[in-house]
Every structure is written in C-alpha cells, then in structure tokens.
Amino acid sequence: MQMACRKEEQMQDPDMLAIGKEIVRKCSGVPLVVRTVGSLLFFKKTKPEWLHFKDNELLEVSQREDRIVFVLRLSYDHLPSHLKQCFALCSLFPKDYRIKKQTLINLWVAEGFIQPLNRSRHLEDIAHGYFVDLLSSNFFQDYEKDIETCKMHDMIHDLAGLVAGTECWVAWEDTKSILERTRHISHGLTSNLMRELPISRLKASSLRTFLSAMPEPTYGEMEQREPTSEVDLRQLIQSFKSLRILDLHATNIKNVPRSICKLKHLTYLDFSHNNALKRLPNSITRLQNLQTLNLYSCSALEELPRGIRKLVSLRNLDINECWKLSYVPHGLGQLSSLHRLTRFILPKDKALHCRLGELNGLNNIGGTITIENLGHVTNAIQESKAANLIGKHSLESLELRWGYLDTEDEVIGDRDEALLDGLMPHSNLQNLKINGYKGKSFPRWMMDSLVFSLPNLVEVHLQQCGRCKYLPQLGQLPHLKSLSIWGLDELEYFEPDHSFITTPFPGLLRLHIGYCKNLKAMPLTPHLEELMLSKVNLELINQIFGLNKLKSLDISEMDFLECLPEKCFQSLTSLEDLSISCCHRLTSLSLGMQHLTNLLNVSFLYCEELNLSKNESDNILDLQGLKSLQCLNLKALPEQIEALQSLQQLEIIRCPLLTSLPEGMRRIASLSHLRIAACPDLEERCKKDAGEDWYKIAHIPHIIHELEYYDDLL
CATH class of the missing domain: 1.10.10 (Arc Repressor Mutant, subunit A)
Structure with a gap:
C-alpha cells in the first residue's frame, strides 16, 4: 500500500484501503508481483481506477509462472x-x-x-x-x-525478451542464424569473435546494434583472450554498414581498421577495456553522427585522433584510466555538443597548442571532469579565466590536478594561487578535489565565502597541498558528507574559530586524514560513520571518543603507536569494521575492545610486534559476533580462538613466525573459508591429510593455500 499511495490520506481512506488489501490478496504474496502492482497503482489516483484494475485487469495470481508473467506483462502494457x-x-x-x-x-x-x-x-x-x-x-x-x-x-528479463521478439537476438542463447528482421544483437564471447560468431550466421544486413555484454575483465583475463584480428573487424564493418551501435569492449583489439569510417550511421562506439589498443585511425573523425566514444581503460592508448574536432555530434568522450594518454588534441573545444568529458589533459609540450581556453565554450558538460597537468600552465590568470568553469552549471564533480613538480619555487606557488583563483566553478558543484597545489593559501572564493560560492558541496578532497597552513571554513557547508585531507604537512588546525558556527560539519559522515604530521585536532561530529587516519600525530588517536555512530575505523602507518588507548573504543558501540595496518610498534590492543559488541570484520596488517596470544590481548576473544579476521605478518593467533564462534572467514598472510595453528581452530564450527598465503612453515603443517595441523582445519569447506602473496588480492 505504501508503494501504491501518493499521499497519506489515501492510506487512511477505508475504501481505498479495502480495495488495496484485496489487490494484495490477489498477488498471493509473490514479492515481485506485489512490488510491480504497487508501482503500477502509484500512477492510478482515484478509487474507480483502482476498482477497475482489481476487477477487470488483475487476475488471481498463484505461484504459477504463467500467472506471474501475466501481471508483469500487464505492468509493461501500462x-x-x-x-x-x-x-x-x-x-x-x-x-x-x-x-x-x-x-x-x-x-x-x-x-x-x-x-x-x-x-x-x-x-x-x-x-x-x-x-x-x-x-x-x-x-x-x-x-x-x-x-x-x-x-x-x-x-523481468524474460519479459524483456518476450516483448522484444525477433527485433533482439542474444548470441549466447542461440546458435542459429539471425533472422533478417533482427535489428539488435549482443554476445558474451571471450574467445575469437568471428570464429565463434561467423559472418555467415549474421543474415540481418540492416543490423543496428552489435553489443558486447561481457562483464569488466581483470588484466589477467584480458591477457588470456585471443586478439580480435583487423581482418575480422573489416569483415564486420563491410557486412553491417547500417550499424548505429558498435560495442566491442574487452574483445582484445590491437588495431582498428581505417574502414571504420564506412559506418556513417554510427552513433555509439565502445572500445573500452582493450588494453593493447595504442591509437585510433584518423579516418574515425569522418563519423559525423558519432555521439558516444568510450575508450575507458584502454591503458595503452597514447593519443586521440588529431582531427577530433570533426566529430561534430560527439556528446560523450570517456578516457578515464587511459594511463598513457598524455594530452588531448587541440580543437576539442570546438565540440559544442559535448555533454560528458571525463578528462582534460593539458600537454607538457607547449608545441601541441592545447590550452585551458579549449574548455571555454563547453558549457554543456556535466557529470565528472578531471583537469590534469595544471602545473604546466604558464599564463595562469589569462588561461584560468578562459576555461570559464563558472559557466559550467551542469558539472557535478571537478578534480584539479597539478602534477607532481619536484620544486618549491616561490614563483610556482604564486602562479598556482593565481591559477586556482581563476578556476572557480559554478555553485551547483557537488564534489571538489584539488591535488598537487603548490600555493601557500587557497583563493578568496574558498577562504572567505565557500558556503556562498559552493553551497552544494557534498565531497571535498584536498591532497598534496603541502604548503597550505589553513583550510577554508569547511564546517559551514550544510551538505558536506565526505572530507579527505591528505599530504598537508603545514596544517595544524581545521578551523581555528568555531564560535560563530552552531554545529560545525553538521552532516559529515566520512573523514579521511593522512600525512598531516602537524595537525593537532580534527573535527569529530556525532554523525561520523567512517574514519581513516594514516601517518598522523598520535594526539589524533586520543581524540577518538563519543563516536557512537562510527561503523568503520582504519588506522595505518602510526610509527609510534604501541597500544590503543582504552577510551578510544568505549563509545564505538556501532563499529563494524576495524583495520589496523603498518603500525610496527603496536604490541597489544586496548582493553576497550570488549565494548565493540557489533564488530564484524577485523584486519591486522604488517603489525609485526602484535601478538594476539598474549593474555592482555585476549579481549579480542570477547568479540563473539566477529565474522572475518585477516592477519598479515603477525606473531601469533589467540590460543582460545574457539571463542570466536561466529567467525566465517580467516586469512593468514605472510606470517613467518606463525608456525602452528591454535588447537581451538578445530572447534570453530562456523568457519567456512581459510586462506593461508606465503607462510611456508604453516603451509607444511596444514597439508591435506599429511600435515601435523591438518586435523585442526579438516572441517573447513573452503581452504586456499598460496605460496606467494600479492597485495592486490586483499
């Protein structure tokens, strides 16, 4: 009923309520049908409409699939x-x-x-x-x-296939030839494209859509796939000149044939996740109708076609994760239809003539854009004003990256200050990231009136701004939910005077602070749910209290941390995830661990001196709701580990001093996954049926042994 009613008074109307209950009864408790009918009724406002639907349209639903499909079809028909x-x-x-x-x-x-x-x-x-x-x-x-x-x-997917009929054809579900009236096909082929889907089967010469529907691959998966040959691509282009959609993502393409320009009706072209693709043919710029060009994660791509300005219909250009792409070509600013541009990369070589002014007229771009290599701008005042960021009212997220110039030159700092001053975005902006800024202070539009210049900010990330001593008045932002301060060595305080703010940071949920060695205090608001501290002053650890809504706490690279203060944990009654890493002097946990009654997941990584078997650390055994424990480079596990009767997953990684498992392992009935990596002595003791400790883990359904350990598996 709540899904079906627009207003509270409809919920209170006894007649509407009675009709609604009868409709729910006809749905026979099938959740999908209840949700579908509820959303359909939402658009029917009157009692007669509900009665007509109940008496004339809705059949009595049972668990029978055909009756359920009927109701779903009814929703589609509306x-x-x-x-x-x-x-x-x-x-x-x-x-x-x-x-x-x-x-x-x-x-x-x-x-x-x-x-x-x-x-x-x-x-x-x-x-x-x-x-x-x-x-x-x-x-x-x-x-x-x-x-x-x-x-x-x-x-619902079956319904989509039913209503699409022969217009759409899914290659992985049918090995027959495609009907001539088919207009849209998709495939999920991971091997040679044309060998698995030969042109002889594709009889639909008027095909409009050729879609790859594979999930995003890992790098290893791409390495194993056979390349799609240029010959096969030429054959595809020659056979289907009416294509509007050509999606060849993750098909291991190395070269795109020049004949791609023959697809004059093409509006959508996706080459994403082709890691061997280095460049596109210049002939691609003849595709006058092309609206979307997706090159996401083409990690070897070195350049875009220099005549890209000829793609006059282009609306979307995605070049994220094209790591070898060092600049965007001159003329990009002439693409007046551009609605989405993920990156604007300034060239380090001035001979390439691409300047910030290219952005001047691109005022329709929305979503997210990253502007890179700002450290190579020479005429800061003129170029920043020419970018006209304040005119881009649809932009939601802006990242400004200077690039890491290894210099502390005063002239560089002054230039950066002038540059950032002219890059003020539109007030609609929601996310702002500034990375590598060398100025000593942020511009006036940030320092004096951020709550007026950017009142809608939800996320702020300030990284590697190493010369800045003061932050803007971020606590005034009413919608700020996420704040990351990283690599501000000179910063001592967030906001020296909160006296004029009733409640600073009223909506802050996530706070990440790292590599701010002089920071003496941090904002801890009662709503905070996620806190990350990395390589900061130990004083900040002592300030963790009163956070009864905190769900995730991550502490890392605290070189002088030996023990966690007990008062830190006393109020963290909502904490679910705790990660402590690279704290090389940490020897024991806090007695306050017993207060973490909701803790589900714990990770101890590279804390070489931490010994969980010591008596004063046995309080981790009080965490009887713990479901996941990850240990990397630890001395020992708790002897009474069987107290963790909810533990489902245990990872033991690179722990050379851990030569045997506690006897209590055999009594953890809930444990379903055990991973042991790069622990040679322990590996030997845990060999199936032969190792001395095998009897302790034989009951665990899923056991993974790895001779080596790779960080990206964490």
Whole structure:
C-alpha cells in the first residue's frame, strides 16, 4: 500500500484501503508481483481506477509462472511507448548482469529513443528520467547508488525478451542464424569473435546494434583472450554498414581498421577495456553522427585522433584510466555538443597548442571532469579565466590536478594561487578535489565565502597541498558528507574559530586524514560513520571518543603507536569494521575492545610486534559476533580462538613466525573459508591429510593455500 499511495490520506481512506488489501490478496504474496502492482497503482489516483484494475485487469495470481508473467506483462502494457522500447533493448544484457546506468543512457540516446521535451533540457537528463521511471516501476532492481548500476529480475528479463521478439537476438542463447528482421544483437564471447560468431550466421544486413555484454575483465583475463584480428573487424564493418551501435569492449583489439569510417550511421562506439589498443585511425573523425566514444581503460592508448574536432555530434568522450594518454588534441573545444568529458589533459609540450581556453565554450558538460597537468600552465590568470568553469552549471564533480613538480619555487606557488583563483566553478558543484597545489593559501572564493560560492558541496578532497597552513571554513557547508585531507604537512588546525558556527560539519559522515604530521585536532561530529587516519600525530588517536555512530575505523602507518588507548573504543558501540595496518610498534590492543559488541570484520596488517596470544590481548576473544579476521605478518593467533564462534572467514598472510595453528581452530564450527598465503612453515603443517595441523582445519569447506602473496588480492 505504501508503494501504491501518493499521499497519506489515501492510506487512511477505508475504501481505498479495502480495495488495496484485496489487490494484495490477489498477488498471493509473490514479492515481485506485489512490488510491480504497487508501482503500477502509484500512477492510478482515484478509487474507480483502482476498482477497475482489481476487477477487470488483475487476475488471481498463484505461484504459477504463467500467472506471474501475466501481471508483469500487464505492468509493461501500462508503460508509455518511449519507455517500452527502452525496456525491450535491455533484453540484450544477460541475466544477473550488472548494468551501468550511464551505458543505458548513452545507448538510448544513440538509438534515438529519447523524446526531446524542449531545447533547454539535455537528452541525457531526459534519459536519466526514463531510467528513474523504469527503476521506480520495478523493471530494474538492486540499484547501487555509489557505482550507479542495477540488475533485472530473471522474470523481468524474460519479459524483456518476450516483448522484444525477433527485433533482439542474444548470441549466447542461440546458435542459429539471425533472422533478417533482427535489428539488435549482443554476445558474451571471450574467445575469437568471428570464429565463434561467423559472418555467415549474421543474415540481418540492416543490423543496428552489435553489443558486447561481457562483464569488466581483470588484466589477467584480458591477457588470456585471443586478439580480435583487423581482418575480422573489416569483415564486420563491410557486412553491417547500417550499424548505429558498435560495442566491442574487452574483445582484445590491437588495431582498428581505417574502414571504420564506412559506418556513417554510427552513433555509439565502445572500445573500452582493450588494453593493447595504442591509437585510433584518423579516418574515425569522418563519423559525423558519432555521439558516444568510450575508450575507458584502454591503458595503452597514447593519443586521440588529431582531427577530433570533426566529430561534430560527439556528446560523450570517456578516457578515464587511459594511463598513457598524455594530452588531448587541440580543437576539442570546438565540440559544442559535448555533454560528458571525463578528462582534460593539458600537454607538457607547449608545441601541441592545447590550452585551458579549449574548455571555454563547453558549457554543456556535466557529470565528472578531471583537469590534469595544471602545473604546466604558464599564463595562469589569462588561461584560468578562459576555461570559464563558472559557466559550467551542469558539472557535478571537478578534480584539479597539478602534477607532481619536484620544486618549491616561490614563483610556482604564486602562479598556482593565481591559477586556482581563476578556476572557480559554478555553485551547483557537488564534489571538489584539488591535488598537487603548490600555493601557500587557497583563493578568496574558498577562504572567505565557500558556503556562498559552493553551497552544494557534498565531497571535498584536498591532497598534496603541502604548503597550505589553513583550510577554508569547511564546517559551514550544510551538505558536506565526505572530507579527505591528505599530504598537508603545514596544517595544524581545521578551523581555528568555531564560535560563530552552531554545529560545525553538521552532516559529515566520512573523514579521511593522512600525512598531516602537524595537525593537532580534527573535527569529530556525532554523525561520523567512517574514519581513516594514516601517518598522523598520535594526539589524533586520543581524540577518538563519543563516536557512537562510527561503523568503520582504519588506522595505518602510526610509527609510534604501541597500544590503543582504552577510551578510544568505549563509545564505538556501532563499529563494524576495524583495520589496523603498518603500525610496527603496536604490541597489544586496548582493553576497550570488549565494548565493540557489533564488530564484524577485523584486519591486522604488517603489525609485526602484535601478538594476539598474549593474555592482555585476549579481549579480542570477547568479540563473539566477529565474522572475518585477516592477519598479515603477525606473531601469533589467540590460543582460545574457539571463542570466536561466529567467525566465517580467516586469512593468514605472510606470517613467518606463525608456525602452528591454535588447537581451538578445530572447534570453530562456523568457519567456512581459510586462506593461508606465503607462510611456508604453516603451509607444511596444514597439508591435506599429511600435515601435523591438518586435523585442526579438516572441517573447513573452503581452504586456499598460496605460496606467494600479492597485495592486490586483499
């Protein structure tokens, strides 16, 4: 009922309530049906509409699949036509696939599915509205806001395939030839593309969409895949000249044929995750209709086509994680339709003629942009003003990177101050990151009135600004949730005077502080949920108290930390995750550990002197709800480890002094995963059926032994 009613008074209307209960009864307790019907009723406002739906449209649902599909189809039938085609296209993704919202938006725009409402609204913004409508109608589920992905329920996916009919064809589900009327195909092939999907099977000469629907691969997976040959790509291009969507991500492409320009209808081109691709042919700039060019994680890409200004329809250019790309070409600023540009890389070589002024007219760009190599700007005042960042009202996130110039020259500092002063963004900005700034102070628009110049800030990251002694009045920002201060050696205090602020940092949830050796105090607000301290003054450790909502605490590189103060933990009653790493003098834990009654996950990494078997440290055994324990380079485990009766996962990594396991290991019935890595003596004792300690771990279902250990596995 809550999903179906717009207003509280509808919930209180006895007639509406009675009709709603009867509708719920007809749903027979099937969660997917209840959610779907609830979202459908949300758009029906009156009692007659609800009655008509109950009596004439909704069948009595049972657990039978055909009845459930009927209700789902009913919900689809109520969708407006523009949403129906957007939903049907989603059948191209495999079941349980995590779909990126940005990918859907770009695909729908490229297919021409978006109906422009007026000139003032970007197509991408309208497409975002379509996504929200389908999400709220339960056609999408499991939406993760941080990474902006979603999934489709298996039965919803079946419905998408049903309504798409022969228009869409999924290569991994069918080995037959494609019908001539098919317009959209997708594949999940990880080996040779054309050998597995020969052109002879592709009879649909009017194909509009060729989509790779593989999950993002690891580097090792890409290394094992057979390259897609240039010959095969030429054959694909020659066969399907009507293509609008060509997605070849993660297909191990090394060279793109010049004939790519023959795809004159192409609006969407995805070469992302092709780690061997070094450059694109200049002929690609003849694709006058191209709207999206996705080169994300083409880690070997060295340059973009110099004639990129000819791509007059380009709206989205993603060059994130193209690590070898050292500049963007001159002329990028002529792409007036550009709506999304992930990076703007200034050249270190002045002969390449690309300047900040290229950004001047690109006022439609939104989302996130990183401007790099600002340390190589020479005419700071003129170029920063020419960038016109204050005119980019759709920009949500801005990162300014100076590059690490190994100099402390006063002239450099003065130039950086003038440069940052002219790079003031629009007041709509939500995330601001500044990295490698060499000025002694931040500009007036930050120091004097940040709450007026950037009132909507949610995240602030200040990194490697080593000469700055003072911060802006960040505590005034009403919406600030995440703050990271890293590498500000001269910083002593956050804000010296809070007297005029009723509650500083009223919404702060995440605070990360690292490499600020002179910082004497930090803001600890009652709402804080995540705290990370790395290589800071020990005084900050003593200030951890009163944080009864803190869920995650990470302490690292505290060279002089020998014991955690007991009072630190007394109020951390909500703490779930605790990580302590690279504290080389730490010998024992705090007696206050007993207060961490909600702790689920603990990691001790590179704390060589920490001995968990010592009596004063046995209080870790009080953590009977602990589910995961990770130990790297420790001396010993607690002898009475069987007290951890909720422990499910244990990792023992690079602990050469740990030569045997406690006897109590055999009595931890809940333990399901054990990983032992780079512990040669322990490995020998834990050999299956032969090792002296095997009987202690034989009951554990999943055991991993690794001779070597790699940090990226953590």
